[in-house]
Amino acid sequence: MNQKRSFFFQIFVVMSTILLMAGLLSGCFSRGKKAREEEAITVLIQKAKVQSFQQFIDLNGQIAGRNEVKVYADVSGKIAQILVKEGSYVSKGSVIAYIDRAQVGADYALAPVKAPISGYVTSVSVVLGQMISPGTVPVASIGSLTEMDVIISLPERFVRDVEIGQTVYLKVAAYPDERFTATIYRKDLAVDPTSRTLTVRAQIQDPRGKLLSGMFADVSILVRESSKSIVIPSSALVELENGKQAVYVNQDNVAKIRPVSVAFGYKDKVAIQQGLNPGEEVIIYGKEFLKDGTPIYPVEEEN
Template identity: 35%
Template sequence: MRAVRAVLGLVVIGAAGMGGLWLTERLLAASEPVPVAQGAAAPLRVETIVPPLVTFADAVTAVGTARARQAVDLLAESGGRVTRIAFEPGDRVEAGAVLLELDDRAEQADLKAADATLAEAQAAFDRQQSLNRSGSASDAAYQTARAALLRAEAERDRAGVVLEDRSLRAPFAGIIGLTDLVEGQVIDTATPIATLDDLSVIAVDFSVPETLLPRLERGQRVDLASAAWPGRTFRGAISRIDSRVDAATRSLALRAEIPNNDRALAGGMFLQVRLVLDERQRPAVPENALTVEGDRTLVMVADGGTARPVEIVTGQQQDGLVEVVSGLAPSARVIVTNLHRLSDGTPIEAVAPERRVEAAAPSGGGG
């Protein structure tokens, strides 16, 4: 029995070995590549663009404070009782307009007395002048009459100035501010009456680093933004450049002026300032069209029916576009899609970008 069992074991082992050899051959045969027919690969469909010319600017930002081109706190030249307030807060007044009148009865009387004295002095001078010409009066009497006339004219002029000081006039055209005065109130020369601002032009003072001095000149464009007017840009120009650099901050003070015909800006407002130092037009490519390899920046361009990498020098970024300083031919067509599937020499079929129209949001009333 032991012999039979040994024989059967040998038979089983031999059968397993033969089966293993057969299975191995089948697996090796299945792993070998099956030759396929060689043919031209289908070109890859890509979208290309001609880089548009975009305006780029070298600019510096700062913060500034707005003020009226002309602004003054109005004060009376003399004290007294207010008889007339000739303005309403917020009124626009012209230069020379009467704003306030004080009780001037005493000054009117002084002016009349000065006029009478002047008339007497004039008559006396005329009489002495006639006598002097005929030789009937001395030169001393003539000179005395002339001096009296000059003093009378001076007193008349003084009385006229004092009377004029009983009324307040606008020194320039502008907008009147708030006032707390009432008619009948007694004021002195230190009593604030109102403010007057010429808001037709707004001046904005700001500072920039001293290193920019060689690039500054009058007339350079300034763009300003205010939190009070989101999305609106106010455009002006540099009108003044300070002659000294601040030794503490190493900065240079500038002043810009902005037309303000609609009175959108007011004195004291905080403004964001963008001073444009230089503008230029350069080709620009979308940011997603760039590939960075170490210190090299590449774009893929369509060269006939193949893709070719081109090294470029880039500049500023603006609204998703990157400035191309050099390296790109004006007629080059830059590939903007399927970039991850491209390499040097990949066959391509270049097409214009498809227009993608976003669906407009439905309009409707708010709940």
């Protein structure tokens, strides 16, 4: 009987030891797992998607009638008559104003100011009785009201990116919800030495009589586009020691560095030419805390 009790006691001790060891191992495993979870860096990720992407040069421009010219007087004197008003059509050579050159002790016939081209009077810059001199104040401006241009002063750093035929999108304050389209048809061959800009003209397609000469416009020149590009936020880019670029991708909740080649960028996004596949999870925020192989806790942002 004592032997039997001793046998059961020994079994009890062995089983208790096994259960105790299992509990200790389970606790160690749980603490290790919890420690690993606490070490993981929370990052924001976004799945790489294929989409169309465009690059623009954003500048300012001014609306003007096609071939618009300013008309100056050939002589000094006082404005005696104004024969036109804004919006009226004039033919080349027709008189638009007269200047009184009269001086004390001398009489002169009124001197005519003639239109150098045919078109519409877009502005009259003088009033009756005003004194003017040749080449100072224009009497009026004449141009087209149906064929309108946007004149752009292009900084010289963008000269090689802009060519004849490129599309320009523009908006004006008078119609904030409308976008007008123009096509570049002229590009000067010399940069202004003072402003370091090149004058570019684009013909506005169907202005519908809404755009007026002298209006200020926000313009965007389309320089590159792709119908199928992997587009990601530029905040995802990391510069490597060799000067090349890379991104961190999520592989089983581990951050892995991936060299990439950027095709072009615009504002806060870039088109990736090589190095990424559609659907891969790219880390867009939190990368400054990472290195290759860092455990991460990914939170997805929809794009």
